[in-house]
Amino acid sequence: MRRILPLVVLVLFALGVLPVNASRMSRAQSGNQPAAGAALSSVKEFKLENGLTLLVIEKPDVTDVACYSVYNVGGCDEWAGVTGLSHFTEHLLFKGSTTINAIDYAKEIPLLKYEDDVRAALQLLEDDARFLVESGRDVPLDMLKKIGALRAEAVRVQGELESLVRSDEFDNMFTAAGGASLNANTWMHRTMYMVTLPANKLELFYWVEADRLSNAVFRQFYKERDVVLDERLRSVENLSSGRIFESALASISEGCTLGSPVLGWPSDMRRYTRPQQLAFWRTFYRPDNAAIVLVGKVDAGEALSLAKRYFGAIPRPETELPRRVKRNENPVGRRKFVGHHDSTPQVALAWSTPGAADAHYVPLDMLARLLNLQSGPLHKRLVDTSKAEGVGVSFYGSKESGMFVIVAVPMAGVSLESIQKEMEQLLEEVRLGGILKEDFESARSQIIVEQTAILEQSENLASLLCESFANGDWRALFENNVRAASLTVDDLARSASAALPANHATLLLALKSDSNVPATPPLLEIPGVPEAGTDTVEIARAAIAEAEKRFDADHFEARQWYDGLAARAIYRQAR
Structure with missing residues (x-):
């Protein structure tokens, strides 16, 4: 029996339709009702006065x-001009603080300010x-x-700053402590950081997390900007159908940014500035917008x-x-999106759906899992009959809104239209309650067993608690388990009818042709730029002085922030 094709998985992963981890474990439905209740009671919750949530098992x-x-904070919290900044912040928070990765932060301060001025x-x-x-x-x-x-001055200053950084100190601290x-x-609705440590090294985790929440220094900023641009190139631009799917999904999410790529649009990514990123970080990285989750050999009191x-x-x-914008509750009509590329044809159906707080959320999640099973109705209909090489289903989003996507790659000689028809017929059968009760109950049991095994691992349980916290309430992880265990075919039918109506679907056809999807064009070259001369520094400083009146407010606030970090660093050293 064929499995889901790597091509399908790559497409979904590249667009953020699949998570960073290999399989979507967020909002897992697992365990029977007594087990779910026991797990819920095992979580100890604390709330600090500043709003930080602490969850301990x-x-x-x-x-x-x-x-x-x-x-x-994630892709849903971004807007035009800063798409991808959540993901970029994640990268930068491994660059250290005023102490971690720092050789001499006092020397870095004026150089960081000057580099921002130059850029x-x-x-x-x-x-x-x-x-x-x-x-x-x-x-x-x-x-x-x-x-x-x-340009020459930017290269020079970046090199000088590199000499003041111990780039591997962050990783080495955890490695030396036995971390893994x-x-x-x-993701769309959150950013997550993790490490597994020996029980006697827990304090190291607290120190590092609190330090980078308060004293992060966004080193190697412009160098790392090139790294995430290259990441996008490798995961989306070089994937033949990546740009097609990306454009199509972006058009579905009316009224919110759910369809924006987590990696960001290249036009935004090329223009990131450190002051802009610092303002974004200060907006969302705060104790009342965060949770610490610990699972393992740990004492809750400690x-x-x-x-x-x-x-x-x-x-x-x-x-x-800031408040997130919800999706457009009444998208207009059925849509069709056609793209051409030089690889395997693909067909997809997609819907903008309610978020995690909606009553249809758990049934839709179960439906996605059911359709992804190799023993499920989608595989039986398309893969086992040799009509499709592979299929994939994803349901994802935030507490405000979501997206349900089905992708199929037809066998050679099988038309996209025939695969589309089979997919639509299957979904209509689901809406009418046409899934056999025996098949559904068997699949539900298999899903519950698999997810129960997932929750046995401390890392998985911690990850899922983070997901549920970010979706509004960590208790939903366990409460949804109870509901999932009692779902019926009729429940799936009602939710599919309400959230996946045929007249609101977006049809995506990726057609094979001799021409490929044009890659995102590079920045326009500026002809005639001379090589730097002996008066480079003088010319650069004069250019900065002239341009300074056009710098935005974030730029000047960043200068003050660096000075504040310096004052706190000196205070800590004195203590």
């Missing part, structure tokens, strides 16, 4: 502890020059000299004491958190 029979932190002036001048080139006009020689000088699985990932010691003094900001 004690497992005295293990030797280590899964340490997770989660922040309610801001360079971006403004390059924008002006590209406008002239696009308009068919010549770029003045004086402007070209300034651009050349600023140090990682992080960003965990709370450490939380108060390391996080208790971090203030809750006076400003309210």
Whole structure:
């Protein structure tokens, strides 16, 4: 029997339709009702005065502890101009703080400020020059000299800053402590950081997390910007159908940013600035928007004491958190999206759906799992009959909104239209309650057994608690388990009829042709930029002085933030 094709998985992963981990474990439905109740009672919840949530599950029979932190910020919280900034922040928070990875932070401060000045002036001048080139006009020689000088100065300052960084200290600390699985990932509604440590090294986790919540230094910013651009190139741009699916899914999410790629749009990613990113981080990385989740050999009383010691003094900001925009509740009509590429044809059906707080959420999640089973009705209909090489289903989103996507790759000689028809007929049968009760109950039992096994692992349980916390309430992980165990065919039919109506589906056809999807074009070259000369620094500083009046508010606030970090670093060293 064929499995889900790697091509299908790659497409879904590249677009954020599948999570960073290999299989979607968030919001898992697992366990029978007594087990779910017992698991719920095993979670000890604490709330600090500044709003930080602490969740602890004690497992005295293990030797280590899964340490997770989660922040309610992801792709859904971004807007035009900053798409992908949540994911980029995740990368940068491994660059250390005023102490971690720092050789001499006092020397870094003026260089960080100056680098931001150089880059801001360079971006403004390059924008002006590209406008002239696009308009068919010549770029003045004086402007070209300034651009050349600023480019050279940017390279020089970046090199000087590199000499003040111990890039591997962050990782080495955890490795030396016996840590494993140090990682992080960003999703539509949250950003999660994790490491597994020996029980006697728990305090290290607290110190590091509190330090980068308060004292993060976004080193190697412009170098890392190139890294995430390359990540996007490898995961989306180089995947033949990646851009087609990306454009189609973005058009579905009216009224919210659920359809924006987690990695961001290239036009935004190229223009990230450190002051802009710092303002974003200060908006969302705050104790009342975060949770610490510990599962393993840990004492809840000790965990709370450490939380108060390391996080208790971090203030809750006076400003309210921005509110997320919900999806358009009434999308207009059925849509069809057709793209051409030079690889295997594919067909997909997609819907904008309610979020995790909606009554249809658990049935839709169960339906997605059912359709993904190799013994499920989608595989039987398309793969076992040799009509499709592979199929994949994903249901994902945030507490406000979601998306349900079905993808199929037809066998050679099988038309996309025939696969589309089979998929639509199957969904209509689901809406009418046409799934055999015996098949559904068998599949439900299999899903519950698999998810119960997943929850036996401390890391998985910690991850799922983070997911549910970010979706509004960590208790939903266990409460949804109880409901999932009692779902019926009629429940799936009602939810499919309400949330996946035929007249609101988006049909996506990725057709094979001789021409490929055009890659995101590179930035327009500015001709005639001279090599840097002996007066590079003088020209660059003069260009900055002229451009400074055009710098935005974030730029000047960042300068003050660096000074504040420096003052706190000096205070800690004195103590």
